[in-house]
Amino acid sequence: MVDVAALNQLERDLHFLRRSFDVARRAVTHGNHPFGALLVDRNGVVLIEAENGYMPSRDATAHAERLLATQACRTLAPDILRSATLYSSAEPCAMCAGAIYWAGIGRLVYGLSEHRLRDLTGNHPENPTLNLPCRDVFASGQRATEVIGPLLEEEAAAVHAGVWDK
DSSP, rough: OOOGGSOEEEEHHHHHHHHHHHHHHHHTTTTTTTTTEEEEESSSSSSEEEEEOTTTOOOTTTOOHOOOOOOOOSSSSSSHHHEEEEEEOOOHHHHHHHHHHTEEEEEOEEEEEEHHHHHHTTTTOOOOOOOOOHHHHHHTTOOEEEEEOOOOHHHHHHHTTTTTGG
16 A cells, blocks of 8 residues: 655656556456546545446547546535546546536646547547647636646556557
């Protein structure tokens, strides 16, 4: 068990980012795309975990970050969300960045960049990746969202190995 309180900010970010990769791998075992997200409070407590929910209904809006943001809005107070960090296995798409913004989550740390994801998925019909960085979405808003990433991009890419070839 890791003593999160003893970690500096970068070590904490890497720890929880790797946990988002674990959630993404779990999503694949459930027949979904390899994306995972965690919401962590300022004390290092995991509040919510969400994996991609594309299957079984083929809901193209059931991205891990969007599902997490919806649950966060329904269950957590705005002050908790402002001071929380969302850890995502991949850079949130424009839809998910919008959901993070509207939920009022104050900080985002992600692994795989949208650009790199697009290289991995190619023209896969289940992931028509947008060329719109999440930073651009957040920059157009009226409140700040701190963004850190990409981090551990090779580890994040490894989660996608073989998935988009099918």
